[in-house]
Amino acid sequence: MHLTKEARAQLPQPHMNTSVIVALDLDSREEVLHLVQTLGQEAMAYKVGLQLLTAEGPSLVRELVAQGKQVFLDLKLHEIPSSVAAGVSAAGRLGATMVTVHASAGSAVLRAAVEAAKPFGALKVLALTVITSLGDEDLPEIGLAPSVKEQVMRLAHLAANAGCHGLVASAQEAAYLRDALPAELLIVTPGIQFQDSGRTEQTRVATPDMAARLGASHVVMGRAIVKASNPGLALSRAAMAFEAGRRERVLA
Template identity: 40%
Template sequence: MNKPIIALDFSSKQQVEEFLSRFNEPLFVKVGMELFYQEGPDLVRTIKAMGHDIFLDLKLHDIPNTVESAMRGLAKLGVDLTNVHAAGGVEMMEAAKRGLSGSETKLIAVTQLTSTSEEQMHSDQLIAASLHDSVLHYAKKAKQAGLDGVVCSVLEAAAISEACGESFMRVTPGIRPADAAADDQKRIATPQEARLKGSTHIVVGRAITKSENPAASYGQIKNEWSGLL
């Protein structure tokens, strides 16, 4: 079972280092836009030097040539996982994959954000399909483009596995214990639900980063995700 991915919901390198110092094991962490745009590539190198795996969550979405060039730069950082928006299309996703050529970085595509409801998708994106069908369509396009998987909610994980294969990654954000607040997420699940419904990786943020004892909270979530609880 893959380790839970901890979303580093911080705004500075100092906060990140203080948080990571509370753990005595290698972690899989997510560096998002807020953190990367303030601290830059040096933070990624620092975290890698500490022995942790990194999901660099920048959600690139631009013309194919620009995305390919950007990915060529990100490949030099040695991150383990990064992503694009599937809405950029097959050509853009293929270009992103080319940009990572020669590196071991895996590439996944964001389908629909877990903060997006079906009503919002219809009104804001003018997509007439159901949210489930939209996510599945984007997953199939990512598979066609040669990507390693997608970001989706737990609700679509099983269908994506069936359509794209068991080895196709289903990275699911919005994961938190049953007694935790939903915050700004709409399509959420517990670690146990994610395991039972076909996620290959889970992303957990505030349930760990805002905990009084992050290491203990991480351990509980990891055990639930692994089926030990």
């Protein structure tokens, strides 16, 4: 099959393992550094969330950045515009490459976040649409009408129009988001597991290859790698599956 130059550019490049982001859902600096050492150069991107940031503070983020790692700082900011802008600026000063803001905070907040990220060239603002623990049946409880798809699309367009660099959404939403939004927009998908992984509290989950086929630019994997008997092998398995899924999408 003949591929255009654009299609060839989208094919995964060897030894580039930044599309699989390892979620550091751990309690201590010691656990984190042991895992980072174990994974070595095979893992170049990590997610730091509220659990670890609260336990160890921003110094650990600086330490990861100093080791040459990309840090996805999952703050899930949802505040007034000035407070969100201050949070994004703080993430930029730490050296983070991604930071999350709730799209449901509104366009003024999203625009403030994007503006605050501009001085930090590598920092991408990701808008969180609907968290992956929620399904259609949960939305009325928080005052929203089903379906999840409608809520995700509405918030995704809001984020894109505000200039956000990407979205956080489940793999199930990635297919229609990829078709409806600008091609350069990042789609970062949490809730990624292997087919043989155990049950989690997330309801909208997928495997790495499925997420890639559906249009995800990045996947976030936590316990499937972190709690594996061989984390390095689990990461390699995830990266190979993701690349296979991307190739299938490009070649389709």
